[in-house]
Amino acid sequence: MNCLAPSILSADFTCLGEQIQCVDRAGAQYVHIDVMDGAFVPSISFGMPLIKSIRCCTECIFDVHLMIEEPIRYIEEFVTCGADIITVHAESCTHLDRTIETIKNKGVRACVAVNPATNLSVLEYVLPLLDMVLIMTVNPGFGGQKYIPYCTEKIRTMRHILKERRLQTDIEVDGGITLSNVKEVIDAGANIIVSGSSIFHGDISQNVKEFLTLMR
């Protein structure tokens, strides 16, 4: 099933709860939550207190994307705050297998993200452990960047690998996804679509509905 995961990084934080309820009512299934530490990525976003406070606004799946060094240190806290899916970057974990194990032991879904320039081969051994793979389609750290075109081939390769290994793992894409290229990434094999600026700029409800129509 194709699902939409609006990234609240581009939301208006003065009325964050209302904007989350708006994407929920319009049919988005996930809420994508970008945590940045100013070390793994250049910028700093928000952390546990914010996630905790928005948990009561919606029953959407909380898809927490950790762009932080050694995320294993904070898995338990993010689960306590209400994460349903935790994504860690292959590039930021010294012990990737142990990090995945820690996420799964907490009873939430585990996902590993790879930056645009990272080879999919880093996933080879851990693939059967994962609920989702996140193919970054921009360099992580900021909303509103342009989609990197070579990532389409990477998504296609990932779906091919999963099919060959008879795995039904979700493929999420994140960065620069708009109404103009969402079909392209879905056709390549992605099924969980993150979008920030293309959802939260303009008419939010209308944007969600247009994405969902194209994703059907």
Ligand code: DX5
């Ligand atoms: C980027 C974040 C994204 C970001 C996407 O590092 O991981 O989730 O919010 O925003 P857009 O859709 O504007 O590229």
Ligand code: ZN
């Ligand atoms: Zn993200």
